Amino acid sequence: MMLKTITMQWTGDSLILIDQRKLPHVVENVVCKSYEEVAQAIKDMVVRGAPAIGAAAAFGYVLGAKQFSHLKGEHLSKAMQQVHDAIARTRPTAVNLFWALKRMHEKFLAAKDQDFVKALEEEAMKIAREDIETNRSIGRHGQTLLKDGDTILTHCNAGALATVDYGTALGVIRAAVENGKRLRVYVDETRPYLQGARLTAWELVQLGLETILICDNMAGWVMKQGKVNAVIVGADRIAANGDVANKIGTYTLAVLAKRHGVPFYVAAPISTIDLNVKDGSQIPIEERSHKEVTHVGDLRIAAEGVKVYNPAFDVTEHDLVTAIITERGIVRPPYEVNLKRIMGVEP
Numbered sequence: 553m554m555l556k557t558i559t560m561q562w563t564g565d566s567l568i569l570i571d572q573r574k575l576p577h578v579v580e581n582v583v584c585k586s587y588e589e590v591a592q593a594i595k596d597m598v599v600r601g602a603p604a605i606g607a608a609a610a611f612g613y614v615l616g617a618k619q620f621s622h623l624k625g626e627h628l629s630k631a632m633q634q635v636h637d638a639i640a641r642t643r644p645t646a647v648n649l650f651w652a653l654k655r656m657h658e659k660f661l662a663a664k665d666q667d668f669v670k671a672l673e674e675e676a677m678k679i680a681r682e683d684i685e686t687n688r689s690i691g692r693h694g695q696t697l698l699k700d701g702d703t704i705l706t707h708c709n710a711g712a713l714a715t716v717d718y719g720t721a722l723g724v725i726r727a728a729v730e731n732g733k734r735l736r737v738y739v740d741e742t743r744p745y746l747q748g749a750r751l752t753a754w755e756l757v758q759l760g761l762e763t764i765l766i767c768d769n770m771a772g773w774v775m776k777q778g779k780v781n782a783v784i785v786g787a788d789r790i791a792a793n794g795d796v797a798n799k800i801g802t803y804t805l806a807v808l809a810k811r812h813g814v815p816f817y818v819a820a821p822i823s824t825i826d827l828n829v830k831d832g833s834q835i836p837i838e839e840r841s842h843k844e845v846t847h848v849g850d851l852r853i854a855a856e857g858v859k860v861y862n863p864a865f866d867v868t869e870h871d872l873v874t875a876i877i878t879e880r881g882i883v884r885p886p887y888e889v890n891l892k893r894i895m896g897v898e899p
C-alpha cells in the first residue's frame with residue numbers, strides 16, 4: 553500500500569513528510585519509522601494543518617502497531633493505548649488529530665485477533681484518500697461562491713500542505729480557477745510562524761495565481777480600499793454552535809470583514825466539526841514557544857527580558873461567519889441546527 557502527495561508519502565514501513573519548517577527555501581523530507589518520530593514531527597510542525605495532522609497521526613498509529621505486533625492480549629492493548637496517547641498529546645487544538653486517532657483505535661479494538669496491522673494500514677490509507685476526495689468536494693461546493701475577477705484574502709495555510717492534498721480554503725480557490733474563473737489572492741503573512749508567507753505564497757505562485765503577500769496588519773486597509781471580495785480560511789475545530797478555532801489572527805480578519813461588508817467563509821471537512829464542544833470557549837487553545845514571537849527565524853528582534861504571550865489559535869464567533877463550506881455542502885446560519893443536519897445528527 554502506497555501513497556504519495558506533496559505533503560506525505562506512505563511507503564508501507566515509513567511515513568515521509570515534507571519538512572514544512574524549511575519551506576520555501578529548502579525542499580527536504582523527514583522520514584518517520586516509528587510512532588514516536590511521527591509524534592515528534594507533529595509537535596515540531598514538520599507536518600501541520602488540521603487534516604494533514606489527522607492523516608499523519610493515522611499513519612503514526614500504524615507504525616506503532618507494527619512496532620508492537622509481536623505482543624498479544626492485554627500487553628498489546630496497553631501498548632496501543634500508549635501509541636494513541638503519545639500521538640494525542642502533541643497538539644491540542646485541531647480536532648482532526650483526535651478524530652483520526654479515535655477512528656484508528658476503534659479499528660484496532662474491532663480487529664483484535666485478525667491481522668490488525670493490515671486492517672489499520674487500510675484504515676489509515678482510507679483516511680488519507682478520503683481527505684483528498686473531501687477537499688475536492690469542498691472545492692466544488694465553495695467555488696460556486698466566487699465569481700470571475702474576484703479577489704480573495706486568505707490567512708495561514710489551508711492548502712495542499714495543510715491536508716493530504718489539494719487543500720480546503722485553497723481548494724476552493726483552486727476549484728474556482730479550474731472552472732475558468734480568474735482570481736487574485738491576498739495572502740496574510742501570518743505572524744508569528746509565517747505559514748502564509750512561507751507556505752501559502754509558495755503554493756499559489758506554483759499554481760500560477762496572481763498572489764499578493766501582505767503583513768497581517770495590512771488586511772484592514774486592503775479591505776477598506778475595497779480590494780477584497782471574500783475572505784476564505786480553514787479551521788482547526790468548529791464548535792456545535794458554529795464558533796471557529798483557526799490560526800491566530802483569523803478573528804481579527806472576521807471582525808474586519810464584517811466592518812467592511814466582505815463575506816467571511818470557512819472551508820473545512822466534516823471531521824473538523826466537534827459537536828462535543830458546545831461553543832468556542834471550550835476549545836483548547838495551544839500556546840507555543842516564546843521564541844516564535846521574539847525571533848524571526850533565528851534572528852532575535854525583541855528586547856531581552858520582555859514577556860511574551862503566544863496563543864497559536866483564536867476563536868471567531870459564529871455570528872461573524874457568513875458560511876461554512878464542507879464536503880457535503882455549504883452550511884449557513886443558524887449553525888446550531890444546520891451543522892447537526894449536515895452531519896446527519898437529529899437537531
Ligand SMILES: CSC[C@@H](O)[C@@H](O)C(=O)COP(=O)(O)O
Nearest residue numbers: 600601602708710714786787799
Ligand atoms: C486546512 S488547514 C486549517 C487549519 O489547520 C489552518 O488554517 C491552521 O490554522 C494551521 O495551523 P498550524 O499551527 O499551522 O497547524
